[in-house]
Amino acid sequence: MSQTSHPEAAAEPMGPVEEPPRRSGWSARFTTRPARALRQLGRVSRRMAVVEAAAGSATLPEAPTRPGASVRPVPRPAPRPASPPGRPAPAPRRSWPGGFRDRLTSPVPTFQELLAIVWHGRLRPGVGDADRIPVHRDGLPRPAGTDAVLTWVGHATYVVQIGGLTILTDPVWARKIPGTRPRLTPPGVAWADLPRIDAVVISHNHYDHLDAPTVRRLPRSTPVLVPAGLRSWFTRRGFRHVTELDWWESTWVGGVRFDFVPAHHWSRRTVWDTCRTLWGGWVIASDDQTIYFAGDTGYGERFAQIGARYPGGIDLALMPVGAFEPRWFMKAAHVDPAQAVRACQDVGARRMATMHWGTFVLSGESLLAPVEEARAAWAEAGRDRADLWDLAVGESRVLTT
DSSP states (O other): OOOOOHHHHHHSOOOOOOOOOOOOSHHHHOOSHHHHHHHHHHHHHHHGGGOOOOOOOOOOOOOOOOTTOOOOSOSSOOOOOOOOTTOBOOOOOOOOOSOOGGGOSSOOOOHHHHHHHHHTTTTOOOOTTGGGSOBOOOOOOOOOTTOEEEEEEETTEEEEEETTEEEEESOOOOSOOTTSOOOSSOOSSOGGGOOOOOEEEOOOOSTTTSOHHHHHTSOTTSOEEEETTOHHHHHTTTOSOEEEEOTTEEEEETTEEEEEEOOSOOOOSSTTOTTSSOOOEEEEEOSSOEEEEOOSOOOSTHHHHHHHHOTTOBSEEEEEOOOOOSHHHHTTTSOOHHHHHHHHHHTTBSOEEEESOSSOOOSSSOTTHHHHHHHHHHHHTTOOGGGEEOOOBTOEEEEOO
C-alpha cells in the first residue's frame, strides 16, 4: 500500500474533540424536570464514556470461532500470502450483527452507577504526585537487525517497531479527552518525531483509546485495523484502508501478522451505541517476535484461551495496570495490577510491559499505585525483575530475537 509521507500528517490540524450526535424532535421539546434529568444523564454518560467498567460477574459462553478464522495454535505465524511489502491483505466489506452484547461477560455500567461515581468524586484522586511519574523523552530509536523496539507514549499508546513496520496501538496524543482532566504527562514521543506509520491497531471505541483529534492527524492512506463494526467510523473520516476483524481472525501488513483476540470489556461512544462495535486485543507477530497488546480488559478465562493458541509462547505482553479503583465498579472491565501479572502468566508471555497509567485520571487509586503494585505482584509471582518493563513515559526497550 502506498504511504503518504509524515509531513502530510503534520499538516493536518488537530480537530475538536468529537461530539456525539444530538437528538431532535418531540423529546427535545420536553421541559419537565424528569426530561431535564434524563438529558443530564445523557451528558454524564458522554463525559464518562472513557470510564470502562462494568458490574456483576455472570459468565456467558465463549463465542465460537467463525469459519475462515486464520489463527492457529502455532508458535509463529504461518507463511504469509504473497503481497507487496507494507500492504495489508484485501479487506472485503463485512456484514455484522446489530450489536455484540452476547460477547459480554458482565453487564455494562448503568447511568445511575456512572452518575454516582461522578457525584461522589470516586474517580478524582489527588494529583499531587504527578511530578513523580517518570518521563524520559529521548526520541525514538530505530531497531537493529531483527530486533523489535517498543516505546511507551502514554496510556495505552505504544510505538511498536517490529518486522520492518512502525505500528501505533490505540494512539492518543490529545491533551485532554472528554470527561477527564488534562493529561498528567506529555506524550512520550513528539508527533513530529514519528516516522511513517505502517499500521494502526484499535482495541475498542472508548474515548481514551480511540481519539478523533489524533486520528485526524494520520495520513488517510494509513492501514487501520479495527474491531468488528468500527470500520465506518474511519471511512467516514476518509481512511481508505480499514480492516475490521472478529475475534480469532487475522490479517497481514507486510511481513507482520495481526490476530484480533478476545477481551473482557465492552464498547460505547455515545448514549445510543452501547456494544454496537466489538472490543478486544491484538497479537502482533513477525518471523522473530510475538507481542500481545491487551487493550482494556477485566480478568477472566479468555487469557488462558489466548495462551492456548500460542503454545510456543508470547515474547511480550503489553498489559493495562491502572484504572482499577473502586474495585466494585472497575473489576469486570479492568484488571488490577495483580491480575495483570496473572494474565501475563495465563497467556504464556515471557515479559510484561505496563500501560494504562500515569496519563489520564480515570479512577480512584493513587497515581503511582498501578506501577508500584505491579512490581510487588511480579516479585510475589517469582518472576525475573528484568522481565517486567515498567517503562517511563517516552522510554524505549529493545526486544531481541
